[in-house]
Amino acid sequence: MAYLTDRKxxxxxxxxxxxxxHHWQMLVxxxxxxxxVPLFVLTFGIGLGGxxxxxxxxxxxxxxxIVTALCLIVGILHFKREAxxxxxxxxxxxxxxxxxxxxxxxxxxxxxxxLFALIKIAL
Amino acid sequence: xxxVNRGNRPLxxxxxxxRPQMTSMSSIMVRITGIACLVLSVIVxxxxxxxxxxxxxxxxxxxxxxxxxxxxxxxxATWAVFYHMLGRLRHVIWDFGxxxxxxxxxxxxMGMFIGATVLAVVAxxxx
Numbered sequence: 001m002a003y004l005t006d007r008k009x010x011x012x013x014x015x016x017x018x019x020x021x022h023h024w025q026m027l028v029x030x031x032x033x034x035x036x037v038p039l040f041v042l043t044f045g046i047g048l049g050g051x052x053x054x055x056x057x058x059x060x061x062x063x064x065x066i067v068t069a070l071c072l073i074v075g076i077l078h079f080k081r082e083a084x085x086x087x088x089x090x091x092x093x094x095x096x097x098x099x100x101x102x103x104x105x106x107x108x109x110x111x112x113x114x115l116f117a118l119i120k121i122a123l
Numbered sequence: 124x125x126x127v128n129r130g131n132r133p134l135x136x137x138x139x140x141x142r143p144q145m146t147s148m149s150s151i152m153v154r155i156t157g158i159a160c161l162v163l164s165v166i167v168x169x170x171x172x173x174x175x176x177x178x179x180x181x182x183x184x185x186x187x188x189x190x191x192x193x194x195x196x197x198x199x200a201t202w203a204v205f206y207h208m209l210g211r212l213r214h215v216i217w218d219f220g221x222x223x224x225x226x227x228x229x230x231x232x233m234g235m236f237i238g239a240t241v242l243a244v245v246a247x248x249x250x
Contacts (some may be wrong), residue, residue: 017207026155026211026214026220027214027215029148030211030212030214031215033192033207033208034208034211034212037204037205037208038242040204040248041201041204041205041250042249044167044250045201045246045249045250046250048197049172049189049190049250051233052174052181052182052185053179055174056174059171059174063205068171072164072167074170075164076161076164077215078157078242079157079160079161079164080161082154082157082158082160082161082207083157083158083161085154086154086158087143091204100200103161106161107166110164110165110168111166113172114167114168114171114172116172117172117174117175117200118170118171118175120175120208121171121174122177
């Protein structure tokens with residue numbers, strides 16, 4: 001017991017059972033969102049509201065397609081971590097683990113579907 | 124050092140008996156809008172999927188989004204994503220060690236509510 005270091009004592013004891021990686025990732029994506037959110041709202045907002053043909057033509061252009069893909073990937077991964085943080089704080093045990101996995105499944109499915117749709121429209 | 128005091132620590136008051144403050148409410152709203160954005164992104168992704176599938180699917184989803192209720196949800200989503208962006212920006216400022224006093228934090232909290240509303244209205248007017 002006397003040989004345990006403070007670091008060893010602290011390791012794996014937070015509500016997320018992990019270190020500071022999550023916090024660092026949130027800092028990075030929080031800064032990215034300041035650029036991406038206004039870009040996405042404008043790009044997607046302009047794309048919204050046209051006819052079927054106009055919409056397809058708009059999202060096959062490189063700029064709207066790339067901006068939409070980029071913002072959805074970074075945004076959904078950020079919101080996934082946001083939801084995971086809340087789950088770690090308020091849920092415990094099996095329910096916590098299963099909800100955590102479900103949020104991950106939802107987030108990765110959304111990204112896959114979004115990329116498929118954008119590629120299909122663009123090509 | 125090695126033997127940490129485990130029983131007799133000061134505890135923070137429970138959420139339900141905690142007096143609502145500018146700092147706590149604006150912080151809780153960041154979390155709520157963050158989770159809301161994950162749920163709301165389903166609407167955006169479904170709209171893209173509908174557009175890539177067929178004209179009939181697109182018209183159905185698009186009609187729903189462009190109804191008065193759909194527009195209300197989209198405005199709410201725009202507000203939520205802007206609020207979350209500003210709230211997270213406040214975390215970034217705090218993480219770098221600035222503006223940690225209560226007074227400035229309260230001002231930033233007010234700025235988040237006002238800023239998100241202004242940005243959402245501007246977005247609606249521009250788009």
